[in-house]
Amino acid sequence: MKYLTYTVAGYMLLALIWWAVLLTQNNKALFKAESEAMQLKYNTLYGVENFTLENVPEYHQLVKKHQRKKYMILGEGLVFGIMLISGIWFIQKSLERELDIARKQKNFLLSITHELKSPIASINLILQTLIKRSIPPDKSREMHENALSESTRLENLINNLLFTTKINTEYQYNFEATDISTLASSLVKKYITQHPELNIEHKIEDGITGFVDREAFVSVMMNLMENADKYGEPPKKIQISLQKTDPDTVILKVTDNGPGIPAKEKSRIFEQFYRSGSEETRKTKGTGLGLYIVKKIVQAHRGKIRVLDHSPKGSIFEVSLPIRPI
């Protein structure tokens, strides 16, 4: 498709140049014919063989007329060429955008089908095993933990789907006075309980309060913690910090020890449905909605989000939220 557009564009440009050359040549031929006719007229009038036309104002007008025509052909050709190139560029760009959206939606449908089916299938299997067989207590506990982790994953996925629908329609943020420190601590503690295998360090400053949408704030933290867990490399290490940098700003940082994010992908990861790689090749599960939701929420709070490289490896997601103190 891309090459077809380039071929058509190239052909049109060459045709345009060809017409410009032809018109310039015609203009030249016309000038020659008219000046020859003028020469003949003045030769006859003054009875000479070779009258010097340069001394006649009529000849200067003729030269000017043809020069004007020449510039008109070149100018119009140039304007038309620029319009043609920019038109084709815009069409190509929107075509690429449409194809990109279609590809992302296809990937999204593939992943969502898998994402919904696989935790349900695991939970069913675990429950069937627990019912049918007598399992030693420690093994049974492990299976219960696995079932809990799968159902949490399902819950988060459904929350993300619902939140995306809300955000993409008319979500009314409910900014309410919130004890952000307590909310963040309880989310981190809940996550640690649900994922005892993870090494999670946290440093939450006490007493931070402000106006935020509670549900949205929970979604931001959950998505960032889940990504740190999902993309972290064993032995996984996650660091979470929340601190006030000035009376009106709170900074949330979630750091992981994953592969990091290539520079050219750093802005794209916040697009809806964006996931690096393709559904067939990528190893991690996901829908490409998490960071899209996070960015939308942060923007609605007039905040900023950025992703930095963590040394020696990994990423740091840094959210800065302006909070109107209570």
Ligand code: ADP
């Ligand atoms: P999902 O995780 O469901 O694919 P997200 O919107 O949360 O969707 O993330 C979009 C993409 O950004 C992911 O597919 C992944 O490529 C990249 N990404 C997000 N978080 C991280 C992270 N902590 N480390 C490395 N890559 C990440």
